Amino acid sequence: MTIKDIAKLAGVSVATVSRVINDDAGVAEKLRNRVLQVIKETNYIPNTVGRNLRKSKSDMILVMLPTLSNPFYAKILKGIEKRASEHDYGILVSVTHHESRIEKKYLKMLQMKQADGVISLFSTLIAEELNDLAGKYPIVQCCEYTEGAHLPYVMIDNKKAAYEATKYFISSGHKRIGMISGSFYESSERAREQGYKEALMDSGLPFDEGYIFKSNYKPESAMEMCRKLLDMPEPPTAVLTVSDTLAIGAIKYLKSVGVEVGKDMDVIGFDNASITRVYDPTISTVSQPRYDLGTVSVDLVIEKINNLSTVNKGIILPHELILRESTRGEA
Amino acid sequence: MTIKDIAKLAGVSVATVSRVINDDAGVAEKLRNRVLQVIKETNYIPNTVGRNLRKSKSDMILVMLPTLSNPFYAKILKGIEKRASEHDYGILVSVTHHESRIEKKYLKMLQMKQADGVISLFSTLIAEELNDLAGKYPIVQCCEYTEGAHLPYVMIDNKKAAYEATKYFISSGHKRIGMISGSFYESSERAREQGYKEALMDSGLPFDEGYIFKSNYKPESAMEMCRKLLDMPEPPTAVLTVSDTLAIGAIKYLKSVGVEVGKDMDVIGFDNASITRVYDPTISTVSQPRYDLGTVSVDLVIEKINNLSTVNKGIILPHELILRESTRGEA
DNA sequence: TGAATCTGTGAAATCGATTACAAATGTAAA
DNA sequence: TTTACATTTGTAATCGATTTCACAGATTCA
Numbered sequence: 001m002t003i004k005d006i007a008k009l010a011g012v013s014v015a016t017v018s019r020v021i022n023d024d025a026g027v028a029e030k031l032r033n034r035v036l037q038v039i040k041e042t043n044y045i046p047n048t049v050g051r052n053l054r055k056s057k058s059d060m061i062l063v064m065l066p067t068l069s070n071p072f073y074a075k076i077l078k079g080i081e082k083r084a085s086e087h088d089y090g091i092l093v094s095v096t097h098h099e100s101r102i103e104k105k106y107l108k109m110l111q112m113k114q115a116d117g118v119i120s121l122f123s124t125l126i127a128e129e130l131n132d133l134a135g136k137y138p139i140v141q142c143c144e145y146t147e148g149a150h151l152p153y154v155m156i157d158n159k160k161a162a163y164e165a166t167k168y169f170i171s172s173g174h175k176r177i178g179m180i181s182g183s184f185y186e187s188s189e190r191a192r193e194q195g196y197k198e199a200l201m202d203s204g205l206p207f208d209e210g211y212i213f214k215s216n217y218k219p220e221s222a223m224e225m226c227r228k229l230l231d232m233p234e235p236p237t238a239v240l241t242v243s244d245t246l247a248i249g250a251i252k253y254l255k256s257v258g259v260e261v262g263k264d265m266d267v268i269g270f271d272n273a274s275i276t277r278v279y280d281p282t283i284s285t286v287s288q289p290r291y292d293l294g295t296v297s298v299d300l301v302i303e304k305i306n307n308l309s310t311v312n313k314g315i316i317l318p319h320e321l322i323l324r325e326s327t328r329g330e331a
Numbered sequence: 332m333t334i335k336d337i338a339k340l341a342g343v344s345v346a347t348v349s350r351v352i353n354d355d356a357g358v359a360e361k362l363r364n365r366v367l368q369v370i371k372e373t374n375y376i377p378n379t380v381g382r383n384l385r386k387s388k389s390d391m392i393l394v395m396l397p398t399l400s401n402p403f404y405a406k407i408l409k410g411i412e413k414r415a416s417e418h419d420y421g422i423l424v425s426v427t428h429h430e431s432r433i434e435k436k437y438l439k440m441l442q443m444k445q446a447d448g449v450i451s452l453f454s455t456l457i458a459e460e461l462n463d464l465a466g467k468y469p470i471v472q473c474c475e476y477t478e479g480a481h482l483p484y485v486m487i488d489n490k491k492a493a494y495e496a497t498k499y500f501i502s503s504g505h506k507r508i509g510m511i512s513g514s515f516y517e518s519s520e521r522a523r524e525q526g527y528k529e530a531l532m533d534s535g536l537p538f539d540e541g542y543i544f545k546s547n548y549k550p551e552s553a554m555e556m557c558r559k560l561l562d563m564p565e566p567p568t569a570v571l572t573v574s575d576t577l578a579i580g581a582i583k584y585l586k587s588v589g590v591e592v593g594k595d596m597d598v599i600g601f602d603n604a605s606i607t608r609v610y611d612p613t614i615s616t617v618s619q620p621r622y623d624l625g626t627v628s629v630d631l632v633i634e635k636i637n638n639l640s641t642v643n644k645g646i647i648l649p650h651e652l653i654l655r656e657s658t659r660g661e662a
Numbered sequence: 663t664g665a666a667t668c669t670g671t672g673a674a675a676t677c678g679a680t681t682a683c684a685a686a687t688g689t690a691a692a
Numbered sequence: 693t694t695t696a697c698a699t700t701t702g703t704a705a706t707c708g709a710t711t712t713c714a715c716a717g718a719t720t721c722a
Contacts (some may be wrong), residue, residue: 002708013672013682018710049384049709050442053677068408068424069605074400076428090436092401093424095408105421112379219609252609274400278550278583329348333678344702349680357700381678384707668719681705683707687700 001044007249020044024108047135048216052113060090061301062115064106066098066122066184070217070289072271073121076142080119087302089116096182100124110137117301123149123187134312138304143288143295145187145314146249152300152312154293156319158188160213161286162195164238164321165268169238170203172328177205178229178236180222180246192242192270211236215246218291223250223256237265238327244269244276251326281325289317332375341369345446352377383444391421392632393446395437397429397515401548403602403621404452407473410625411450420447420631429450429515431455441468448632453516454480465643469635473628474619474643476518483631483643485624487650489519492617493526493571495652496599500569502533503659505597508536509560509567510543511577513554521602523573529651542567546577556589561588569658575600575607578614583659598657612656620648 003150007014012031020035027035038044052058061084065073081091092115096103103124109115110133117138117255123130127148133139134151165271169177181189193212198206210232213225222241226249229236241247247269251261254318259265262281268275272287296315303310338345343362350358351366358366369375383389392415396404412422423446434455440446442465448469454461455503464470465482472484474623475589500508510527512520524543531538543561544556551571557580560567574576578600582592590596593612600607603618627646634641 003710004708014709015672015674016670019671030668045439045442047708049380049678051710053384053679053708054710056677060690062611066397067405069405070403071400071402074398076397079426081426081428091425093426094422095412095424097409097412108376109379111376114379114595152521165480223609248606248609252611255611274550275579275606278554278579280583282588295693295694335678335679345679346681346704347700350701353680359700362701380682381707382680384678384709385680387707441715664722666714666719666721669717671714671716672714673714676710678701680716683705684701684703686699686701688697690695690697692693692695 001042003044003046004037006038006042006044007013009042010035035074049159056113058114058116059088060092060115061090061298062109062118063093064103064118064123064293065093065095068095075296076121077291079291080298081294082158082291082300083295087298089298089302091317096122096124098122098124100212107133107137110139117305119143119297119301120270136308137317138248138301138308140297140300140304142293143188144185144224147187147192150312152304152314154296154300154315155188156286156293156318157316158191158289159195159198161270161319161321162192163199164195165240165286166196166199167203168321168323168327169240169266169268170199170205174236174238175205176236177211177238177240180225180229180241181212181214182217182242183214183248184217185242187329189242192240196240215249217243219245219252220247222246223253226250226253230254230259239265239267241267241269244271244283244285245274247285247326248275248279251281251283262328263324268321269326272322276322276324284324284327285322287320287322289319332373334375334377337366337369337373340373341366346588375427383578388656389445389446389447390419390622391423391446391627393437393440393449394422394424395434395451395454396424396426396448397455399426402604404567406621407452407625407628410622411629412625413622414626414629418629420629421428425547427453427455429453429455438464438468441470448636450534450628450632451475466483467639469632469639471628471631471635473624474519475516479529481643483635483645485627485631485648486519486645487617487619487624488647490526490529491524492522492601492652493532494651495526496571496617497527497530498534499652499654500571500597500599501530501536505567505569507565507567508542508569508571511556511570511572511581512543512545512561513573513577514545515548516573520573523571528573548574548576550576550580550583553577554584557581557584558588561590569600570596572598575602575614575616576603578657579610580612581605582612583615593656593659597659600627600657603653607653607655615655615658616653617650618653620650649652 003014007017094106122144130149143155145153157258197207209244215225247267254261267286269283272285276283276285277296334348336347408463411602425437451472453475461480474486476484528538546552546556578598585592600614603616605617607614
């Protein structure tokens with residue numbers, strides 16, 4: 001069933017059918033109704049591929065996730081979908097597994113006009129590659145930012161968030177604070193390490209690089225790093241981790257060696273994963289406004305779709321430090 | 332940069348360029364090289380939309396997930412991607428949020444030839460709708476099966492898995508066993524409830540519908556259900572849950588009222604989520620062969636893509652009961 | 663009434679590829 | 693040197709839509 005068939009059945013030209021489909025003004029009421037009638041009877045749906053080819057547009061936004069194992073992205077996606085559908089855009093999801101080869105493959109969809117824009121939750125590309133692409137296509141970054149890339153982005157102030165978390169540790173009496181970071185999500189990890197560092201220094205506490213351990217994002221790895229922290233000559237009494245999964249690993253280890261979390265040792269994670277509310281102890285964490293991160297990303301990418309040369313906005317959304325059992329509270 | 336430009340630059344016809352691109356035999360070595368040279372110099376990539384329109388094929392498989400909040404699907408997707416790329420198929424992911432309106436929207440991609448086949452991790456459609464679609468397009472189900480639908484599927488034997496878990500409880504001395512199920516994933520939930528029931532009956536223990544509680548999949552809801560179980564006149568001494576998240580909720584509640592899990596009360600979950608290895612206590616669970624579920628799904632859908640009228644295979648993969656601290660062990 | 667303007671419609675070009683078919687060339691056999 | 697046949701190549705149709713442009717008929721204005 002193609003537009004030709006409809007035209008034939010309705011006794012009009014394909015142009016008229018197309019006009020009816022696209023709500024073009026200037027089709028006589030009588031003909032319009034006849035066509036609509038035929039469309040209804042035949043359950044005709046215009047072919048997307050044909051349309052996209054002709055229009056060089058797909059009304060689709062591609063969302064690029066680094067992984068599917070992190071439920072963190074679920075709510076962001078909901079925000080994205082909501083706002084996108086308000087603007088009559090559809091969503092497709094692709095998963096890069098942190099591989100630039102895969103990321104590049106999906107980005108070709110832009111060139112092919114299979115997607116009008118991209119929301120990237122994490123990019124493996126270098127700034128130069130991103131800048132090249134962003135000059136030609138609408139790409140925005142969400143949650144992570146690539147240093148030196150000039151694209152719109154939306155995220156929280158990671159440095160400030162880590163600063164506040166660290167300050168909180170300090171205000172409740174901690175003098176030695178460790179950090180479990182990573183080396184996957186460059187931009188946020190660096191910013192959080194920086195916030196941690198500045199909080200220590202602003203409080204007149206010594207900053208020692210050796211108190212930062214890099215893990216992969218597996219809890220087992222955090223357990224290992226936590227062991228190393230405890231094995232130091234002067235072990236810390238509090239640990240900031242760049243993700244809740246890492247916080248869980250750290251806590252797991254601490255419990256296994258009889259250290260009471262929230263008393264002997266405090267832990268703060270990142271992202272407010274749902275498990276933080278049910279782990280034992282419940283876990284203090286920095287919450288990101290996930291839904292809003294999603295909706296704002298869409299606003300940004302649509303702005304770029306409509307006019308590629310608009311200035312690249314960088315938007316910072318507010319975070320929140322949520323305190324639970326894994327921190328002891330003010331001293 | 333289109334095929335026409337390449338043809339012009341190489342001084343040949345578009346047909347020849349197309350032949351070179353598609354590795355057709357019967358292009359003289361000299362011309363072929365000339366064309367390849369131009370293609371390399373210009374970084375030309377054939378336009379997917381044009382090609383898809385002409386070929387009525389996309390070499391894409393659509394993976395439909397019910398949600399992004401369950402990391403369970405991550406490894407399945409990896410299996411899917413691996414096997415698909417071996418067969419030169421690409422993958423697109425869509426998220427239905429358990430809404431049939433959204434699911435139907437994405438299924439239109441089949442009609443539009445934007446995807447050659449679908450792997451559905453969970454369908455909200457009724458058997459009749461699925462049968463209609465499956466008559467026209469390659470659709471396979473993975474992990475969940477819709478009763479009455481005649482499509483290929485791959486999953487574990489959910490009934491048997493629950494049967495074995497329940498039998499394990501019984502063999503370690505439990506006489507009253509509760510279950511926390513749900514009402515989202517009809518087919519697996521029903522099968523697991525049935526397995527639970529049969530295990531009780533085969534062991535001469537009374538089966539009481541009242542020992543099965545339906546939760547949504549939030550841990551908080553499992554806490555509530557667990558409270559109800561404990562409040563029963565004759566509370567169970569073991570609980571089987573249809574997901575690890577629910578197991579966590581149950582355990583959380585048990586700990587909060589001072590019941591020692593793995594001693595006073597045993598718990599088994601489903602899916603072997605990574606958190607089960609780090610929760611306190613670690614959680615016994617039924618593991619599904621996620622990677623293989625993915626690869627086999629692809630095999631099935633490609634078989635259907637190549638020949639829609641092949642018989643609909645149903646494939647059962649082996650599961651495994653993994654015992655950890657949340658179960659006390661043999662009596 | 664005739665010219666000017668508006669409306670509504672359809673024919674045909676177009677998007678970027680593939681492919682059926684025809685035509686041109688080359689090669690081998692008679 | 694033909695003829696027959698295989699090998700290469702190109703022309704044009706095609707996939708399913710949108711859109712430009714021309715034209716016919718209706719309407720307005722002088």
